[in-house]
Amino acid sequence: MSVKVSMKVNGKAVSGEVEERTLLVTFIREQLRLTGTHVGCDTAQCGACTVSMNGAAVKSCSMLAMQAEGADVMTIEGVAAADGTLHPMQAAFKEHHGLQCGFCTPGMVMNAIDFAKKHPSASEQDVRDALEGNLCRCTGYHNIVKAIMAGSKAMAGAK
Amino acid sequence: MSASLIGARVQRKEDYRFLTGAGQYTDDVTLPHQSYAAFVRSPHAHATIKSIKIDKAKKAPGVLAVYTGEDVAGAKLGGLPCGWLITDVNGQPMKEPPHPVLAHGKVRYVGDHVAVVVAETQEQARDAAEMVEVSYDVLPAVVDASQATKKGAPVLHDIAPDNTCYVWALGDKAAVDAAFAKAAHVTKLEFINNRLIPNAIEPRAANGHYSRADDSYTLYVANQNPHVERLLMTAFVMGLPEHKVRVVAPDVGGGFGSKIYLYAEDVVVTWASRQIGRPVKWTADRSESFVSDAHGRDHHTIAEMAMDKDGKFIGMRVHTTANIGAYLSTFASCVPTILYATLLAGQYTTPLIFCQVTAVFTNTAPVDAYRGAGRPEATYVVERLVETAAREMKLDPAEIRRRNFIRQFPYQTPVALQYDTGNYEATLDAAMKMADVAGFAKRKEEAAKRGKLRGLGYAAYIEACGIAPSAVAGSLGARAGLFEAGEIRVHPTGSVTVFTGSHSHGQGHETTFAQVVADRLGMAVENVDIVHGDTSKILFGMGTYGSRSIAVGGTAIVKALDKIIDKGKKIAAHLMEASEGDVEYDRGVFKVAGTDKQKAFGEIAFAAYVPHNYPHDKLEPGLNENAFYDPSNFTFPAGSYVCEVEIDPDTGQTRIVNFTAVDDFGKIINPMIVEGQVHGGLTQGIGQALTEACHYDSATGQLITGSFTDYCIPRADDVPSYKVDTRETPCTHNPLGVKGCGEAGAIGAPAAVMNAITDALWSMGIKDVPMPATAQTVWKAIQSASKKAA
Numbered sequence: 030m031s032v033k034v035s036m037k038v039n040g041k042a043v044s045g046e047v048e049e050r051t052l053l054v055t056f057i058r059e060q061l062r063l064t065g066t067h068v069g070c071d072t073a074q075c076g077a078c079t080v081s082m083n084g085a086a087v088k089s090c091s092m093l094a095m096q097a098e099g100a101d102v103m104t105i106e107g108v109a110a111a112d113g114t115l116h117p118m119q120a121a122f123k124e125h126h127g128l129q130c131g132f133c134t135p136g137m138v139m140n141a142i143d144f145a146k147k148h149p150s151a152s153e154q155d156v157r158d159a160l161e162g163n164l165c166r167c168t169g170y171h172n173i174v175k176a177i178m179a180g181s182k183a184m185a186g187a188k
Numbered sequence: 189m190s191a192s193l194i195g196a197r198v199q200r201k202e203d204y205r206f207l208t209g210a211g212q213y214t215d216d217v218t219l220p221h222q223s224y225a226a227f228v229r230s231p232h233a234h235a236t237i238k239s240i241k242i243d244k245a246k247k248a249p250g251v252l253a254v255y256t257g258e259d260v261a262g263a264k265l266g267g268l269p270c271g272w273l274i275t276d277v278n279g280q281p282m283k284e285p286p287h288p289v290l291a292h293g294k295v296r297y298v299g300d301h302v303a304v305v306v307a308e309t310q311e312q313a314r315d316a317a318e319m320v321e322v323s324y325d326v327l328p329a330v331v332d333a334s335q336a337t338k339k340g341a342p343v344l345h346d347i348a349p350d351n352t353c354y355v356w357a358l359g360d361k362a363a364v365d366a367a368f369a370k371a372a373h374v375t376k377l378e379f380i381n382n383r384l385i386p387n388a389i390e391p392r393a394a395n396g397h398y399s400r401a402d403d404s405y406t407l408y409v410a411n412q413n414p415h416v417e418r419l420l421m422t423a424f425v426m427g428l429p430e431h432k433v434r435v436v437a438p439d440v441g442g443g444f445g446s447k448i449y450l451y452a453e454d455v456v457v458t459w460a461s462r463q464i465g466r467p468v469k470w471t472a473d474r475s476e477s478f479v480s481d482a483h484g485r486d487h488h489t490i491a492e493m494a495m496d497k498d499g500k501f502i503g504m505r506v507h508t509t510a511n512i513g514a515y516l517s518t519f520a521s522c523v524p525t526i527l528y529a530t531l532l533a534g535q536y537t538t539p540l541i542f543c544q545v546t547a548v549f550t551n552t553a554p555v556d557a558y559r560g561a562g563r564p565e566a567t568y569v570v571e572r573l574v575e576t577a578a579r580e581m582k583l584d585p586a587e588i589r590r591r592n593f594i595r596q597f598p599y600q601t602p603v604a605l606q607y608d609t610g611n612y613e614a615t616l617d618a619a620m621k622m623a624d625v626a627g628f629a630k631r632k633e634e635a636a637k638r639g640k641l642r643g644l645g646y647a648a649y650i651e652a653c654g655i656a657p658s659a660v661a662g663s664l665g666a667r668a669g670l671f672e673a674g675e676i677r678v679h680p681t682g683s684v685t686v687f688t689g690s691h692s693h694g695q696g697h698e699t700t701f702a703q704v705v706a707d708r709l710g711m712a713v714e715n716v717d718i719v720h721g722d723t724s725k726i727l728f729g730m731g732t733y734g735s736r737s738i739a740v741g742g743t744a745i746v747k748a749l750d751k752i753i754d755k756g757k758k759i760a761a762h763l764m765e766a767s768e769g770d771v772e773y774d775r776g777v778f779k780v781a782g783t784d785k786q787k788a789f790g791e792i793a794f795a796a797y798v799p800h801n802y803p804h805d806k807l808e809p810g811l812n813e814n815a816f817y818d819p820s821n822f823t824f825p826a827g828s829y830v831c832e833v834e835i836d837p838d839t840g841q842t843r844i845v846n847f848t849a850v851d852d853f854g855k856i857i858n859p860m861i862v863e864g865q866v867h868g869g870l871t872q873g874i875g876q877a878l879t880e881a882c883h884y885d886s887a888t889g890q891l892i893t894g895s896f897t898d899y900c901i902p903r904a905d906d907v908p909s910y911k912v913d914t915r916e917t918p919c920t921h922n923p924l925g926v927k928g929c930g931e932a933g934a935i936g937a938p939a940a941v942m943n944a945i946t947d948a949l950w951s952m953g954i955k956d957v958p959m960p961a962t963a964q965t966v967w968k969a970i971q972s973a974s975k976k977a978a
Contacts, residue, residue: 058216063209064212064213064216065208065209065211066209067389067390068471069389069390069391069474070473070896071475072896072897074896074897075389075896077389104209105207105208105209106209106210109207109208113208115204115208119207119208122207123204123207126199126860126863126864128203128206129442129694129695129864130206130389130390130439130440130441130442130694131202131203131205131206131207131441132211132389132390132441133389133441134206135206154905156904157905158905160905161903161904161905163904164389164896165389166388166389166444166901167389167694167868169868169902169907170867170871170902170904172864
């Protein structure tokens with residue numbers, strides 16, 4: 030059975046017909062063609078699919094599209110300013126070489142922004158603990174941790 | 189003149205698209221009329237296929253086609269080839285059993301491809317794949333290489349009745365045995381180099397598209413070497429004209445070796461796209477990646493080092509059994525031989541080395557190169573032996589290394605390689621200082637007061653990168669050349685597009701290579717674009733693996749640049765009415781020696797494309813050059829790692845409290861990117877040492893560690909922040925003086941970690957701990973040692 034879902038994605042009202050079993054990530058990638066949100070596993074471990082829903086980071090592979098009915102969703106495509114200027118967290122990832130192949134990066138950034146909002150003065154250990162649900166195979170996390178520390182600072186300063 | 193870009197920490201040009209979700213990975217490519225494939229995989233490790241019923245699946249909603257092994261055999265698709273022929277100790281070629289793209293008659297590992305379903309959507313394809321009914325006669329399976337060679341073990345392939353692919357050896361056994369006979373001390377270790385599953389975060393994916401309009405194929409694929417993929421697929425499997433096939437490896441989300449190979453899925457989607465007249469896309473889910481990506485390592489080794497009374501190494505003897513899985517993957521055969529035994533000299537003057545390798549088929553996924561490929565295994569052998577020998581002889585582990593370091597270069601090892609340059613003392617000194625080895629005793633004492641065990645371990649590794657030259661590789665069995673190609677296209681306004689046969693899947697070539705070119709041409713990196721990963725754009729390429737990109741691919745670019753500058757000098761000489769011999773070139777400026785006459789690079793480029801005033805009698809217009817580069821030798825990056833661990837004896841939990849890496853990669857183009865490569869390599873090496881173990885059930889051959897919940901790739905809280913630095917001895921045989929840095933961390937880290945752990949446990953009588961040293965493993969080792977002591 031197909032059902033209709035409607036939500037706001039990156040500030041725009043969107044709707045579509047999905048199967049009941051359709052995951053939010055599938056709706057985002059296949060129907061909205063927002064392919065910046067990635068799928069890296071099938072057990073909710075890797076976090077590459079992380080998006081923001083109603084202001085909180087969620088794994089879009091672990092929920093149905095239907096569960097996002099009426100929600101305000103932001104994907105990585107909606108993070109930078111309209112003129113293309115990077116968000117302070119994105120800029121920090123670039124400055125600190127916090128990405129290599131880029132595949133885990135959107136999920137990392139989405140989680141990092143949510144984390145930084147909630148923990149503006151986190152320690153290195155706090156950041157490492159917060160990345161429990163985001164896997165990276167390239168960077169060894171060293172520069173991701175540095176980037177999130179710096180990005181958090183920049184976000185706090187920008188307020 | 190602007191500051192040199194060589195050695196500059198230039199931020200990456202590729203980052204913007206990755207940070208904004210604009211990257212284009214294979215699964216992001218959806219073509220008009222796209223269809224989707226799902227594979228039916230064997231649930232058994234070893235079985236004969238009695239029958240396959242596809243009727244139900246064919247009738248399922250959205251299904252376009254279902255194909256089995258019989259269909260592909262009927263279509264005369266060949267099997268997957270192996271790219272390296274190993275000749276065994278008796279001069280016979282290795283056993284090369286057929287490797288069908290869809291199983292025919294028999295399945296040989298859990299995950300083996302049995303059938304494919306193509307449907308309108310991915311969900312429909314997966315649903316229908318569940319409806320394919322395969323009836324199997326289950327056979328006994330063997331997953332352990334040491335068991336597979338025993339009499340009575342299940343036989344995988346008729347042509348290898350003892351499951352042995354080859355027995356291969358390197359070195360003078362009699363001379364080595366004689367050295368052992370007169371040794372003052374012999375250190376012996378037996379260990380497993382644990383099997384690993386690469387797990388790039390982007391799963392493998394392939395999207396094949398046949399165009400009836402011009403009878404051509406396009407394959408988008410998550411791959412590290414699109415030209416090699418095309419060559420293997422067209423010439424060896426599908427029998428297609430090479431020029432009718434375009435392979436695109438767009439943004440690729442990590443490879444680590446696992447995306448070098450030609451896989452069955454790549455062939456099947458390409459072939460199926462012609463059968464149904466629509467593009468066919470397949471994307472692995474993570475569970476499929478676990479069972480079907482080529483795995484890494486899996487050696488069982490007995491290693492011995494013979495020393496004189498002063499701890500000088502006089503001989504080394506190594507016997508390894510390498511598990512190569514159910515079939516020969518693309519480069520499986522050269523990993524435990526050519527890329528392993530040749531590295532056993534390490535950084536030392538050991539004069540006599542013998543290594544024998546038995547490669548064995550088992551009912552497991554194929555095993556091939558994974559970050560380091562043979563060299564981590566070799567380094568583990570050498571550095572575990574060296575450290576253990578030091579402890580047994582009551583020598584300082586750094587001192588025993590110093591007594592044996594190679595100091596004269598070039599140095600011919602007894603295992604075929606000739607090192608061109610290095611300074612092993614320099615990296616060891618620097619690492620010891622950065623790691624504050626001098627203060628370790630105090631830290632150990634302090635930890636003991638808290639009830640914790642501290643250990644410090646070294647690894648002094650060497651690697652051989654950029655396999656070369658092609659003629660030598662060919663004589664050793666390589667069925668491909670190992671050069672690289674590059675092309676420089678200068679545009680009329682002076683900006684530049686560079687086409688490289690290297691492939692970036694995280695390494696940052698778009699920045700590093702742009703730095704090399706922009707520096708030579710005296711322009712901003714923004715004016716140089718790097719294009720890679722598309723056989724229709726790049727003249728040829730051997731791709732990226734074995735840390736070869738800057739040393740081989742970078743050099744090809746430099747050679748093309750030399751041609752550009754040579755031609756530029758001729759144009760400049762004409763414009764400035766000077767003789768060509770008087771024109772000097774320095775980073776963007778052509779000058780007439782001894783005068784104030786000069787022309788900027790952009791002016792020369794413009795003149796080449798708007799040739800109004802131009803030496804037409806001597807030169808063609810345009811400024812576009814390409815070059816192929818076949819290196820004269822490997823490069824030899826080397827370094828010293830120091831790992832310090834703290835173990836909680838009550839739980840066995842090991843924490844890395846300090847990890848220092850000092851590497852010699854020769855000249856460095858972008859230190860920021862190099863450090864990133866080291867961090868990532870170290871983390872994969874630490875993963876091997878502490879958390880990662882691929883485990884198959886010995887009775888059923890089921891993969892036990894088939895998800896991220898069972899197979900632990902390091903999380904951010906499993907690893908420390910690293911202290912990294914470099915020392916520099918430029919490579920002597922390439923113009924950039926570069927050596928490569930991609931694999932070093934994964935090569936050196938496992939031995940450093942395990943040397944630290946065994947240092948912490950040595951006083952309890954524990955000589956060795958198996959990898960991965962999980963809390964349970966270490967706790968067990970401590971318990972059994974305490975029982976023995978009591």
